[in-house]
Amino acid sequence: KEALSNALGDDKAKQYEAILVTAAAKMNSVLILCGILLFVSFYAVSIGPVMWVLFSELFPNRIRGLAISFVGLVNLTFAFLVQLVFPWQLSNLGNSLTFLLYAIFAIIGLLCIVAKVPETKGKSLEELEKLLVKST
Structure with missing residues (x-):
């Protein structure tokens, strides 16, 4: 958030914060699931x-x-x-x-x-x- 505020300014950062958070949440969910499953399986052994x-x-x-x-x-x-x-x-x-x-x-x-x-x-x-x- 700090880097975003520095790059865009506080007003613009607040204005686009919801859009950026939504875009970040649309990451590859299959990749995230595979990462979590790999972590759990490696921890389990x-x-x-x-x-x-x-x-x-x-x-x-x-x-x-x-x-x-x-x-x-x-x-x-x-x-x-x-x-x-x-x-x-x-x-x-x-x-x-x-x-x-x-x-x-x-x-x-x-x-x-x-x-x-x-x-x-x-x-x-x-x-x-x-x-x-x-x-x-």
């Missing part, structure tokens, strides 16, 4: 279910149920906060800065996972518990 499997392997047996419940609560709380804050971020920070912020958080999360999460492939739950309890 990546970090979505893997997180729950990983947590069931990392926590010791004696606290596993409570720990996974707590991690689920934290996960849902942050998902709620993102949904609550996202529209405000778009309107106040703009698209680029908003998505840059989320990209930075994703990179930090990836670095933390690479640095701190042990490989669990081929190890029993007891072996993992010994490894994790020894390393803390």
Whole structure:
């Protein structure tokens, strides 16, 4: 909106705002649907279910149920906060800065996972518990 106001002036921008919004809404709906479906399908085979499997392997047996419940609560709380804050971020920070912020958080999360999460492939739950309890 700011670029539109700068290019056309405030009066002209307000005059043509509805037409421009309508034109933007007429984007290729099939392409948008394919993008959403691809996002959901890639999430469903990546970090979505893997997180729950990983947590069931990392926590010791004696606290596993409570720990996974707590991690689920934290996960849902942050998902709620993102949904609550996202529209405000778009309107106040703009698209680029908003998505840059989320990209930075994703990179930090990836670095933390690479640095701190042990490989669990081929190890029993007891072996993992010994490894994790020894390393803390």
